[in-house]
Amino acid sequence: MLGTDRLFFHIPFLLCTSLGFFCFPVVISQIPLGSRLSVEENNYWVSSNGDFAIGFFNRSNQYSVGVRFSSRSIPVSKQKFVWVAGADLTVGDKSHFQLTKSGELVLFDSSRGVIAWDSNTTNSSVASAILRDDGNLVLLKGNKDIVWQSFDNPSDTLLPGQNLSASRMLRAASRNSVSSYYSLYMDALGQLQLKWETSVIYWTSGNPSESRVQATLRSDGTIHLLDQNSRSVWSVLGGDHHDPDVKFRILRLDVDGNLRLYSWVQSSTSWISVWQAISNQCNVFATCGLCGICVFNVSGSPVCKCPFTPMSEPNSKCLVPYRQDCKSGSSMDMYEHTFVYGIYPPNETIVRSSLERCKRLCQEDPLCTAATFTNDGTAECRITKTQYISGQSDPSLGSISLVKRCSDPIAVLPVLPKSPLSSPPYTAQEGSHNLCVPCLVAVAVGTFITFFVIQLGIGLYFYRKRITLRKNAALTHVGPNADVFIMLSFAELESITENFRHQIGPNMYKGMLPNNRPVAVKALNATIEERKFRRAVSEVRSVSHKNLVKLEGYCCESGHRYLVYEFARNGSLRKCLDDAKMCKRLTWRKRMDACLAVARAISYLHAGCREFVSHGNLKCENVVLDDDLEAKVSEFGLGGVISEPSNSGGSAGKDVQDFGKMVVALVSGRHTTNDALKWAYQKWAGAQAAEVVDKRFQGGVDLDELERAMRIAFWCLQFDERMRPSMGEVVKVLEGALAVDPSPPPFALETPPGEEEESLGSDPEP
């Protein structure tokens, strides 16, 4: 596939740098035994397609040797190293890197006069080396047997086509010559894990499954976990997956501990991050190291701040001001919306307690330096017994931290022992790791324009791709229970929907996958820009909740935009409410459960995801009922790509208002026109709420529950958006965990408030 045989006919020749000033002798493709690179000659070997080069590079006055993108493909200032011999290893300025006559790659360090790294292949009959077109440096025995390859010995980056197999890892590059504590590890249970040191796992992919054997990055911008048969069993998509405009992609474990997928966007000559494992950077364990508490500054970038001691210099350490040996007693300072944890060592004692008791527990324990009380219902008190702490602070955090301080007036910060700790792993912010949202938007807009022009020219490409797709029908790989995200060609869609024969809703069709799993196929406006569509797909895909309909796949071909959802046998709530037989089965209990399910799903979209996601078009048509009549919300997160008349863009307030209407619809069984809402309000305000209830279902009505549902519904329908509750509050009211007063008249009935007051009559306020 890589055409190695072809490469063997290349011979060494002169290649000039892109600057055109100097010409260095470089060997292309095949690297014969005895070839040598040195710091002094500044020479390098290039892959036959010119995309990659291997050579020495400067690293804070020392040198390393590694594979990078060549200056022909990416400007020098934007180059990233994708593999480094010995990862963190640096050598002196007279060092060399050689493929010895005995077939071994060795890195000789001039400053210490020793071989600092070797490929350990002396006795493997290596005949030559090749830097392949995909950036893989391989040692070959004979013409094709691979003895050693850089792809099997990754440093901090995976390239497309590179696999991370069980018990291999990526390690983030070092900072200030201190080895990084962050690694990405493929464990024996087939999970990818981000680890801090050896013990703290702060991110895990998917569920454990022994059938998974490796992770891989594909050139289309998707990351997969594969089973023994190389079938994808788990995947994530970059925001621009399958975008043909992206020439290079890399998956890198960055120095700040986050795993990111980057795309090289030629039109803006920049790398942009299109996916990251941990959406909130402050959630990366110890991302601030000893430099303080992670917070987001006004421009939305994570920064490290120390609230405990005055920051005289930016790089100073942030230690708990209590040294575990105060003579004159101690006091506790309280920091709201703050979560701190110990990092040396990263162990904590967790007990359930009240805030008061938590404070007392720490105060009474001479070893306790700080305590964090998690105020999210778990009432956990975490007792930290080290001065070395890290943490985060954000207005959305419910936790409260109590930090001990010596009352001793002469208390000063201790001098740290000379150890790796004395140079903080996290010093300054590295610009490239902060996602600058306005920049991304600008990049996206710029790229879009270029993309659009290019797209006109690649119609033919798409046509060809469609034919290939049809041939390798991705669908044939879909196992019965595989959690696979599928991409379908339009031809495949036609086939699974029998030419869109079974319409089950507006622009919605039923289809059947080859594994006999039914799906619902939604047709979207074919003119939606591809980049926007793919971004929406990956956003929707990244959201998962049991009351949200799962996105199973999509189709994005020129002239076709489709989403493939899991199928709900009972169809939409609207259909059920309109159907006499189904309506009968929708008992009071089922209806209230549906209200709660929808409220939970929307609350999750608003507050539980990494970013606020609005539904934008919540209505009975977009809620489906599964086999057990459990409600699931569909068509969320599409605000950016669909513009229906009723979809006035995304805001939490609009979703809350739409939810209010849905509650009235569920209780009354009616279509919630303005008249129906007014009628319902008047009945309720006139103490006749029971008359609003649908007469068609079987069984009784819980009147307390009815009152709660009506009250919260009319609060949701308030004309003044600021008066509407949050979806989190709605959930609590429906669960019965929060009491709610009767609402003032709802003026959200799309008539001016003055008229409303007249037509609605009396005010229910006591």
Ligand SMILES: *[C@@H]1O[C@H](CO)[C@@H](O)[C@H](O)[C@H]1NC(C)=O
């Ligand atoms: C990665 O794994 C795939 C599937 O198992 C395999 O076909 C491919 O050769 C591997 N790539 C490398 C570079 O080893």
